[in-house]
Amino acid sequence: MPLQQQTTSIHPPHGHGQRHDHSRQNWWVKSPWWAKYVFLPLTLGFTGMTTLLFALRAAPLPDESFLDPTRIETTDGKVLSEWTLRGVRSEQVPIRQIPASLQEATLAVEDARFYQHHAVSPRSMMRALWVDAKSGHVVEGGSTITQQLVKNLFLSQERTLTRKVHEALLSLQLELHESKQDILNQYLNTIYYGHGAYGVGAASLLYFGKPVSDLSLAESAMLAGLPKGPSIYSPLLHPDAAKERQRTVLDRMVQVGAITEHEADAAYQQPLSYHTAVDPIASAPYFTHTALEEAKTQYHITSEALYRGGIRITTTLDPVLQHAAEHAIRSSLPPSSNIQAAIVAMDPETGAIKAMVGGRDYATSPYNRVFAERQPGSTFKAVLYTAALQNGWTPADQVNSEITTFLYDKDKMYTVHDYGDFYAHRPLTMREAIARSDNVYAVTTNLDIGPDSVIEEARKMGVTTPLSPYPALALGVFPTSPLQMATVYATLANGGYRVVPHTVEQVKSPSATLTAQPEGDKTQVIPDTVAFQMTDLMKSVLAPGGTGYKVRQYLHGPAAAKTGTTDTDAWMVGYTPKLVCAVWVGYDNNKPLSLNEEHLAGPIWAKFMGTAQQRVPSQWYQPPLGLEKRVIDPVTAELATNRCSTTETDYFAEGTGPKTFCSLHPAQTEEPKQQKHFPWWQKWLWHR
Structure with missing residues (x-):
């Protein structure tokens, strides 16, 4: 059989390796389908999972100490404030002291199957993945309490799929190392509840002024709803939204069987009383809080992102000037009085705020009076005379200083009085009127150029509060803030350019670095010649006879300034080429000032500006x-x-x-020499 012999002859001899390959092929061919397509993948998967779990169990958890805090820094790198998840306001509370109602409320609204799943919830993750896939990026977390704790303790706040995988692995590792009870305890002591409070202990003291163990069901439900959005659901800022969130938490507790509907309704109806939250800021608190708010609004940084860390905010603050501002207020105000003061100083070239104090004590009164709208009095005359110089008036124009009644709008009368009814009873030049703060001159000027022209000038220079075209407009009767007045005077100090005040120079986050971009370009709103004229005229306020002369002793060089006094407000605003400063003094309840209190703004301004002249020396202006x-x-x-x-x-x-x-x-003039005349007889004698 030639064919059979030929076929046999082409096969090589069977060796050991060939028998092994042949047997493996026979196993795969002869194995049932379930062994090939089910058993083998399960075996490999089980082996891989077991290896992963053993590796996760053997490996130590990451060190929490690498968490990068949020830092608020001065221009020279000094730390004003910093915090991490441990916070500057945190209270560690053991699980046995946390009410069951708070634990159940948290589980109901955050992770109802916490005790059933193993670190991750496939159901929640699949739902989140579906939502993320449709949107093209991560928008929904699907995180369990374990995952939230891992994210807060060990990971950044970026929302990427890679980080979610890392989060899931660390969550598995955490549950291999610690019990569910310990994880829940850590979560309740770590999560952010708003206003700088981390953990239920701090939150209970912050919002309700009591230990967490004393919380009622209603209070527990209110706190449990905060971690989803501490700034959105804060009962101190948004009580209606907070109440709706509390209802959601109570309804979820009913759904999971933690409470009855009757208990939920009773808790919802229970009235709650809250404490006032004060942000945990130690250095320059009024300024730092302002910088935080600016970072949120201008750079779109959320409160949660700030408090979770990893952000650097470089501010405009000069620590030496800030200390000088705080000292000026502290050393000038009577210690036993409730009178308040505010001071703000900025670089007139850039609008960068270098110092800010919004009151005597941030801890007892965090309200920032730098933004308070009060009558600016005669400090508003800087706007008036700036408008006048552009509408035909000159420094040589004169007005008689005496009590005067003006007729305006054809049939209306307005009588002007000077401070203390003290008049010069003679014509004054513009320089004298500014130095003496003469009201008759001011109202005369206002009515001559037209109040609408003054209002237009005020708008260009930085006043945004309501103004009306009345004769008294010239006397600063319409309220505005110290910050706006500082902006007005900065326009004069820098040669006529409007600047935008700001407290933040740069924000660095894990994903980007953003540098300050003031709104709009620097625009000249008044001529440099007029700015110089006003600067030179306001030097007279600090000269002999000027209303600010008594505080001249604190200064170390020339300055331009204007004082202002109303029944309830005392002001002084002024500048050098490098710094502009506005000071306000008064009572929050508009209590009238005493004679001594009317003169408190001047020393505060001059003490601060004396330090500023040494800190940021400058050459005085040259006429353009x-x-x-x-x-x-x-x-x-x-x-x-x-x-x-x-x-x-x-x-x-x-x-x-x-x-x-x-x-x-x-x-x-020198008289010319007269030739002497002699009588005729004297001439005859001399010639003889």
């Missing part, structure tokens, strides 16, 4: 092109002569200065 320097007699407002005993030096726009010399004191 387009101005003419003239020496005039303030009595006649004409060019001074060598016989004028009192003079003032002013700057005028070209062609607008006085042209004639003082008519009251004509120049004294």
Whole structure:
């Protein structure tokens, strides 16, 4: 059989390796389908899972100490405030002291199957994955309590699929190392409840002023609803939203069988009383809180992200100037009085706020009076005269200083009084009117150029509060804030440019670095010549006879400023080329100021600015092109002569200065030598 022999001859001899391959092929061919497609994958999966679990059990948990805190820093890197998940307001409470109602409420609303699943909930994860797949990015977590704890303790807050896998593995590892009860205890002592409170102990004290063990069902349900959105559901900020969230928690407790509907209704109807939360900030608290709010609004950083850590906020604060501001208030206000004060200082070139104090004590009164709207009094006259110089007035224009009744709107009367009814009873120049803070001059100017022109100028320079075109507009009767007045004076200090005040220079997060971008470009809103004229005129406030002269002793160089006083408010606002500062003093309840209290703003301003002049020294302004320097007699407002005993030096726009010399004191000139005349007989004798 040739064919059979030929077939046999082409097979090599069977060796050991060939018998093994042949037998394996026979096993795969002869094995039933369930062994090939079910048993083998299960075996491999079981082996892999077992190996993974043994590895997770053997490996130590990550160290929590690597958590990067959120830091608020000054311009030179000094830490104003920092915190991590342990927080600056945290209370560790053992599980036996946490009421069952709070534990059950938390489980009901966060993870109802906590005691049934093993670290992760496949049902929740599948639902979350489906939602994420449809949206194209992670929008829903599907996290168990174990996963939330792992995320807070060991991971960043980024929302990526890679991090979710890491989170699941660490959650399995955590449950291999610790019991469910211990994990729940850690969670309740770690989770963020808002306003700087981490853990149920701190939250109970913060919101209700009592130990967590004393919480009622209603209070427990309120707290249990906060971790989902501490800022959204804060009962201190959004009581209606918080109440709705409490109802949701109570309904979930009914659904899982923790309480009855009757108990839920009774808890919902129970009235709750809350404590006032004060954010846990130690250094420069008014400024730091403002910077935090700016970071949230301008850089879209959430409260939860700030408190969970990993963020660097570089602020504009100068610690030396901040200390000087705090010291100026502390050393100037009577210790036994309830009178308040506010101070804000900024770089006029950039709007960067260098110091801010919003009250005497943040712990007892966190309300920031830098933003309080109060009557600015005569400090508003800087706006008035800026408008006047652009509407035909010059420093040489005069107004008689005496009690005056004005007729306006055809049939309305308005009588103006000076402070203390003290009048010069003679014509005043603009420099004298600013130095003395003369109200008659101010109202005359206002009505002459038109109140609408003054309002337009105020808007350009930074006043955003309501203003009305009345004669009293010139006297600062319409409330505005110290921050707005600082912005107005910054426009004068920097040569006529409007700047945007800000407290944050840069925000660094794990995902991005954002640098301050002030709203809009720096825009010139008044001519540099007018800004210089106003600066030079307001120097007279600190000269002899000026309303600020008594505090001149604290300064170390020239400055421009204006005082302001109403029945309830005392102000001083002024600047150097490098810094502008606004100070307000008064009572929160608008209590009238005493005679001594009316003069408290000046020393605060001058003490601070004296330090500022040493901290940020500067060369004084030089007049820009387009101005003419003239020496005039303030009595006649004409060019001074060598016989004028009192003079003032002013700057005028070209062609607008006085042209004639003082008519009251004509120049004294040297008389020419007269030739002597002799009688005829003397001439005859001499010639003889």
